[in-house]
Amino acid sequence: MSQKQTFDNVLSLIREKINSETNRDSSLQFISDTLKEKINHYDWVGFYLVEGENDLILGPYAGEPTVHTRIKFGSGICGQAAETKKIFIVQDVSKELNYLSCSPTVKSEIVLPIMKSGNVVGELDIDSHTISPFSDEDKEFLVRICSMVGKYF
Ligand code: SME
Numbered sequence: 401m402s403q404k405q406t407f408d409n410v411l412s413l414i415r416e417k418i419n420s421e422t423n424r425d426s427s428l429q430f431i432s433d434t435l436k437e438k439i440n441h442y443d444w445v446g447f448y449l450v451e452g453e454n455d456l457i458l459g460p461y462a463g464e465p466t467v468h469t470r471i472k473f474g475s476g477i478c479g480q481a482a483e484t485k486k487i488f489i490v491q492d493v494s495k496e497l498n499y500l501s502c503s504p505t506v507k508s509e510i511v512l513p514i515m516k517s518g519n520v521v522g523e524l525d526i527d528s529h530t531i532s533p534f535s536d537e538d539k540e541f542l543v544r545i546c547s548m549v550g551k552y553f
Contacts, residue, residue: 407541410438414545424552429460431545435526436462441533444506447514448478448523456482456523463527466502476500481511482520487539491532507531510538514546514553521553 401409414431421427428447435445446461448471456478458469468476473483476499481488488511490496506527514522524546528534 403537406438407537410434411541411544415548418548418551425460427552432460432462441528441530442526443529444502444527446525448525450482450521459522464503468500468502471500477509477511478523478525481513481523485513485515485520487512489534489539491534502527505529508533510534510542512542512546514549516550516553
């Protein structure tokens with residue numbers, strides 16, 4: 401199966417879940433599990449939820465537990481994405497100075513803000529054990545998921 405077919409199939413599964421699931425955590429857990437299981441280069445997948453003005457709290461995730469359960473805006477890749485409202489793609493985390501390491505096995509990371517009415521309400525965070533695994537297709541695929549997830553906020 402081509403990567404495009406895999407992305408299309410996974411998008412259908414996730415769309416179906418979001419259309420039928422009213423519980424936010426159940427849905428975010430399903431998305432985390434599905435992305436980790438179906439996409440080879442996604443080794444840790446999770447959501448951070450904005451709390452108050454300045455904090456990200458770890459929500460549902462799939463993969464190894466992380467010590468980074470609360471992250472301030474501006475801190476690490478997650479905090480920078482929240483502060484700037486921009487997607488961060490770091491193809492080699494060893495070159496990123498403002499980075500919070502979870503495990504030495506992680507080589508790259510993509511973080512996408514989840515937006516609602518112009519505000520960041522959460523983030524989708526994905527770690528990979530491969531250097532430079534994230535393409536424009538990954539970005540487009542994940543942007544679509546983040547936009548669907550907006551309905552829970
Ligand atoms: N590496 C992230 C911290 C979160 S973990 O990847 C789960 C960062 O630099 O913000």
